Amino acid sequence: MIGVELSKLFRRPRTWTTIAVLNALPVLVAVLVRLTDLAPRPGEGPPFLSAVLTNGALYPLAALAIVLPLFLPIAVAVVAGDSVAGEAQAGTLRYLLARPAGRTRLLVAKLVSVVAFVLVTVLVVAAVGYLTGTTVFDVQPAAGTSVSGTSLTQEELVGRTLLAIGYVTVSMLGVAAFGLFFSTLTDSPLAAALGALAVLVASSLLFTLDAASPIAPYLPTRYWLAFVDLFRDPVLWRDLTRGLALQGVYVGVLLAAAWANFTTKDVTS
Amino acid sequence: MTPVISTRGLVKRYGRIRAVDGIDLDVRAGDVYGFLGANGSGKTTTVRMLLGLVLPTAGEVALLGERMPRAARRVLPRVGALIEGPAHHGHLSGRANLALLDAAGPGGSRRTRTRRVQEVLEQVGLGGVDRRPVRAYSLGMRQRLGLAGALLRRPELLVLDEPTNGLDPQGISEVRELLLDLHRGGTTVFLSSHLLAEVEQLCTRVGVLDRGHLVLQEELATLTAPTGATVVHTPAADRVRAVLDGRVLAVEGSRVVVRGADPAEVNALLVGAGVPVTGLALQRPTLEEVVLAAAGSSPDRVEGAR
Amino acid sequence: MSARAHGVWWRWGAVGALVAVLAALPAIVGALPASDAAVPAADLRDAAVGSADVGFSGYAVSAGGLRLPVTQQLTEAADLFSDRTTMRVWWRGADDHRVDVLGAAGETGVHRDAGGTWTWDYESSVAARGEPASLALPSPPDLLPSSLGRRLLSEATGGELTRIGARRVAGRDALGLRLVPAEPGSSVDRVDVWVDRATGLPLQVEVVAAGARQPALDTRFLDLDLGVPPASVVAFTPPADARIVPAPDPLSAALDSGRSSPAVQLPAALAGLPRRPLEGVPPAVGVYGRGVTQLAVVPVSPGNTSGLRRALHAAPGSVVGPAGVRLAAGPLAVMLVETPDLRAFLLAGTVTLDAVAEAGNGIWRLRPS
Ligand SMILES: Nc1ncnc2c1ncn2[C@@H]1O[C@H](COP(=O)(O)OP(=O)(O)O)[C@@H](O)[C@H]1O
Ligand SMILES: [Mg+2]
Numbered sequence: 001m002i003g004v005e006l007s008k009l010f011r012r013p014r015t016w017t018t019i020a021v022l023n024a025l026p027v028l029v030a031v032l033v034r035l036t037d038l039a040p041r042p043g044e045g046p047p048f049l050s051a052v053l054t055n056g057a058l059y060p061l062a063a064l065a066i067v068l069p070l071f072l073p074i075a076v077a078v079v080a081g082d083s084v085a086g087e088a089q090a091g092t093l094r095y096l097l098a099r100p101a102g103r104t105r106l107l108v109a110k111l112v113s114v115v116a117f118v119l120v121t122v123l124v125v126a127a128v129g130y131l132t133g134t135t136v137f138d139v140q141p142a143a144g145t146s147v148s149g150t151s152l153t154q155e156e157l158v159g160r161t162l163l164a165i166g167y168v169t170v171s172m173l174g175v176a177a178f179g180l181f182f183s184t185l186t187d188s189p190l191a192a193a194l195g196a197l198a199v200l201v202a203s204s205l206l207f208t209l210d211a212a213s214p215i216a217p218y219l220p221t222r223y224w225l226a227f228v229d230l231f232r233d234p235v236l237w238r239d240l241t242r243g244l245a246l247q248g249v250y251v252g253v254l255l256a257a258a259w260a261n262f263t264t265k266d267v268t269s
Numbered sequence: 270m271t272p273v274i275s276t277r278g279l280v281k282r283y284g285r286i287r288a289v290d291g292i293d294l295d296v297r298a299g300d301v302y303g304f305l306g307a308n309g310s311g312k313t314t315t316v317r318m319l320l321g322l323v324l325p326t327a328g329e330v331a332l333l334g335e336r337m338p339r340a341a342r343r344v345l346p347r348v349g350a351l352i353e354g355p356a357h358h359g360h361l362s363g364r365a366n367l368a369l370l371d372a373a374g375p376g377g378s379r380r381t382r383t384r385r386v387q388e389v390l391e392q393v394g395l396g397g398v399d400r401r402p403v404r405a406y407s408l409g410m411r412q413r414l415g416l417a418g419a420l421l422r423r424p425e426l427l428v429l430d431e432p433t434n435g436l437d438p439q440g441i442s443e444v445r446e447l448l449l450d451l452h453r454g455g456t457t458v459f460l461s462s463h464l465l466a467e468v469e470q471l472c473t474r475v476g477v478l479d480r481g482h483l484v485l486q487e488e489l490a491t492l493t494a495p496t497g498a499t500v501v502h503t504p505a506a507d508r509v510r511a512v513l514d515g516r517v518l519a520v521e522g523s524r525v526v527v528r529g530a531d532p533a534e535v536n537a538l539l540v541g542a543g544v545p546v547t548g549l550a551l552q553r554p555t556l557e558e559v560v561l562a563a564a565g566s567s568p569d570r571v572e573g574a575r
Numbered sequence: 576m577s578a579r580a581h582g583v584w585w586r587w588g589a590v591g592a593l594v595a596v597l598a599a600l601p602a603i604v605g606a607l608p609a610s611d612a613a614v615p616a617a618d619l620r621d622a623a624v625g626s627a628d629v630g631f632s633g634y635a636v637s638a639g640g641l642r643l644p645v646t647q648q649l650t651e652a653a654d655l656f657s658d659r660t661t662m663r664v665w666w667r668g669a670d671d672h673r674v675d676v677l678g679a680a681g682e683t684g685v686h687r688d689a690g691g692t693w694t695w696d697y698e699s700s701v702a703a704r705g706e707p708a709s710l711a712l713p714s715p716p717d718l719l720p721s722s723l724g725r726r727l728l729s730e731a732t733g734g735e736l737t738r739i740g741a742r743r744v745a746g747r748d749a750l751g752l753r754l755v756p757a758e759p760g761s762s763v764d765r766v767d768v769w770v771d772r773a774t775g776l777p778l779q780v781e782v783v784a785a786g787a788r789q790p791a792l793d794t795r796f797l798d799l800d801l802g803v804p805p806a807s808v809v810a811f812t813p814p815a816d817a818r819i820v821p822a823p824d825p826l827s828a829a830l831d832s833g834r835s836s837p838a839v840q841l842p843a844a845l846a847g848l849p850r851r852p853l854e855g856v857p858p859a860v861g862v863y864g865r866g867v868t869q870l871a872v873v874p875v876s877p878g879n880t881s882g883l884r885r886a887l888h889a890a891p892g893s894v895v896g897p898a899g900v901r902l903a904a905g906p907l908a909v910m911l912v913e914t915p916d917l918r919a920f921l922l923a924g925t926v927t928l929d930a931v932a933e934a935g936n937g938i939w940r941l942r943p944s
Contacts, residue, residue, distance in 0.1 A: 045680070046680070047679065047680035047681065048680075050698055050699075050700075051697075051700075054700075054816055065680075145700075145814045145816070145817075147681055147682050147697045148675065148682060148684055148695070148697070149684060149695040149697065149702065149811065149813070149814050149817070150814075151814060151815075225679050225680075228679065228680060228681075232663075232675070232677075232682060234808060236634075236663060236677070238634055238797075238798060249597055252593070253590070253593060253594055253597065256589070256590045256593055257590050259586070260583075260586035260587045260589070260590045263582070263586065264582050264583045264586060
């Protein structure tokens with residue numbers, strides 16, 4: 001079942017188009033920064049973008065930071081919103097369920113395939129970011145500097161970059177779960193994706209609002225940027241662990257709601 | 270013998286609409302069951318309830334002797350279905366679509382998959398289909414591909430909702446031959462349709478649905494059994510009444526209906542009296558007459574308030 | 576009830592129960608009771624003031640509600656009191672510690688050693704070396720609950736202190752100590768310091784201005800690990816590609832203008848507050864008061880006067896008097912005094928508007944000696 005869903009997702013041209021578009025932005029930013037030599041001022045712009053001017057090997061992180069606030073969640077919302085509603089709209093959902101695929105298994109397989117999409121996307125962004133960074137900028141072969149000003153060995157840098165990739169992937173799980181849940185509510189993939197995006201926009205907005213500070217720790221986007229904490233020295237685990245737990249809670253609750261809805265729903269599409 | 274499909278008091282309400290209102294289906298092994306009903310009478314809703322897609326508001330469904338939707342995982346692999354037209358992933362080829370569908374559920378061995386896919390494609394007349402994506406298929410090809418999907422696991426029961434929609438006359442007749450062939454091989458067929466002719470040509474049993482009510486469920490042979498009257502065609506219809514006084518039931522132009530289940534006897538009487546007889550047959554009701562008598566006007570009609 | 580309605584009911588019921596449990600968890604954890612102890616206020620104060628050598632590492636957040644009218648040089652110090660500042664700290668001693676102010680995309684680390692401080696700014700890749708000074712603008716380490724609590728309690732008298740129960744801070748039992756300043760003209764209504772029962776470390780400090788209900792400043796630890804952190808974490812060596820500069824000191828300009836300005840003898844008391852003796856500070860610069868009630872007087876160079884005047888006039892709530900313009904922001908009062916002989920002084924401190932006006936008049940009446 002999971003294999004079937006993965007094969008459906010990755011044999012679809014649209015999936016690869018999305019990933020390609022997602023990579024275009026960091027590449028464009030790299031070229032512009034190189035040509036103009038204008039790094040963002042401190043406190044502005046995505047994390048790590050000023051650091052790549054001295055070490056291009058950090059560009060995978062800057063690329064992740066560039067796509068993280070908007071591009072990546074949009075892609076995830078679209079793919080997750082399409083997961084069940086897309087099958088309903090195409091009419092293939094009824095054949096899957098009559099096969100029978102089992103509604104709970106189908107949901108889990110869909111979630112797994114969305115997670116696989118996120119992971120592949122993030123890996124491709126990081127890989128393309130590395131290639132871009134090392135061709136466009138100068139590279140320091142020896143090591144890098146942590147956010148705290150200590151030096152990191154090459155192994156530490158690679159290890160922490162891999163952890164950051166994992167963390168960014170997990171950060172997207174909340175969006176994916178919202179998309180999947182909405183996808184079981186409607187037969188329109190567009191409506192489901194827009195619903196997930198609306199949650200994101202609301203969360204980002206509330207995060208900037210002082211009046212919303214009591215609920216800020218529970219907003220799905222609250223700990224997204226915590227992957228920067230992996231590059232402090234010593235690593236600051238506080239927000240990272242909270243981010244993981246929060247995404248876990250969102251996935252758990254939304255998957256349960258999706259299951260409650262989908263397993264008792266009339267499939268009339 | 271356990272019925273292949275049996276429902277008891279099956280009801281489905283959509284808000285205030287009762288799409289299906291208390292039907293008791295009874296389909297037996299070896300039947301080709303024609304599920305007749307006008308558009309909007311609740312056929313598709315019933316089929317979806319049989320397959321566990323729509324959950325009944327009330328009533329029970331048993332498929333191949335097991336309760337649905339509880340036993341879906343055991344029962345449905347033995348059932349092939351075509352529900353309200355075919356649906357596929359447009360960007361994949363027909364073969365890929367069938368392979369994915371087969372892999373999506375239990376009971377389809379991966380080893381035999383390629384062979385089985387090729388077999389069903391040949392069965393429905395798509396054996397030579399290339400790697401084009403389904404997006405590029407004609408309506409008829411998609412319908413055949415849908416049928417292939419239903420046949421993929423050699424099901425004991427085929428549930429087909431309007432299977433000849435979108436097919437040309439040759440296609441319809443090919444499908445009919447295919448279904449009869451499968452039936453001879455022991456497959457039970459449940460076929461819903463609004464086309465009387467299709468059901469009349471194919472089916473051994475008929476159920477008639479009218480606005481959610483099952484108004485008739487009977488062997489086709491019983492429904493169209495001789496009525497005990499003989500139909501006489503003669504250019505001298507007025508003289509028949511004189512010869513067979515009291516036995517004439519109806520006269521419509523040159524067609525006279527006469528009581529008596531023995532055409533030979535009627536013929537002998539008429540010829541003996543010098544009445545020319547151009548045609549002679551036992552009277553059988555057509556399915557159309559039976560259905561119209563049982564069901565009212567089409568539920569699609571929306572009458573204005575007067 | 577049909578089987579379907581039943582299935583819907585129990586499934587959504589299970590989801591609802593899951594959500595309810597998860598939503599209640601933070602409230603339950605937050606409501607864990609703190610255990611109080613019968614420690615007298617004076618003992619608690621002594622424990623807090625003597626806690627400078629307790630080693631720890633932790634994570635602290637300070638939230639300030641002060642909206643200060645600022646000029647260019649003062650932005651960073653003013654931000655400390657108006658924003659939410661998130662800090663990580665490793666504390667080995669009063670002159671051996673590290674405090675990082677965390678930003679979304681970087682951090683600013685202050686590493687204190689015996690000879691001074693290294694201030695590392697990641698985003699601009701600058702390491703600045705500074706010397707310890709007897710008078711300096713507030714910097715992030717001053718906002719740590721432990722440092723701030725010690726400073727505010729250090730000059731408190733027994734009569735100003737009362738005990739106010741206990742609460743849990745950073746997962747530890749903290750005993751409350753309330754300081755109500757006895758000084759005339761103080762704008763601080765009270766300072767609540769929550770002191771760790773075991774070590775005496777102040778864990779949370781709330782400063783409430785007179786007439787306010789929300790604290791003007793609330794700084795607290797969210798995580799705290801006792802134990803001396805390794806020296807390697809606290810030490811700092813500038814990275815090879817960093818730019819190394821001397822630390823900028825916004826006060827030095829003011830101090831320089833104080834040195835260059837014609838000799839002025841600041842009065843021994845202003846608005847009833849006695850002048851404090853300070854080392855290494857020119858006579859034109861003075862600090863008055865005691866404990867949480869303090870007022871600083873700094874001469875302003877002629878080049879900066881008009882900008883400061885404009886900023887103060889533009890700020891909402893500013894009051895213009897004969898001696899100059901004054902303004903209150905929370906417990907902080909600021910006044911720009913321009914004397915008839917065209918010299919200017921900035922007065923700033925935790926006093927009421929009336930007290931700062933009285934002090935301003937005192938300055939205004941000064942004549943060069
Ligand atoms: N999802 C639905 N929501 C509301 N009403 C529906 C829905 N599906 C079908 N109906 C109504 O139920 C009735 C039966 O529909 P259907 O089973 O599709 O009939 P048929 O297949 O015989 O044409 C129709 O009146 C239709 O309007
Ligand atoms: Mg239909």
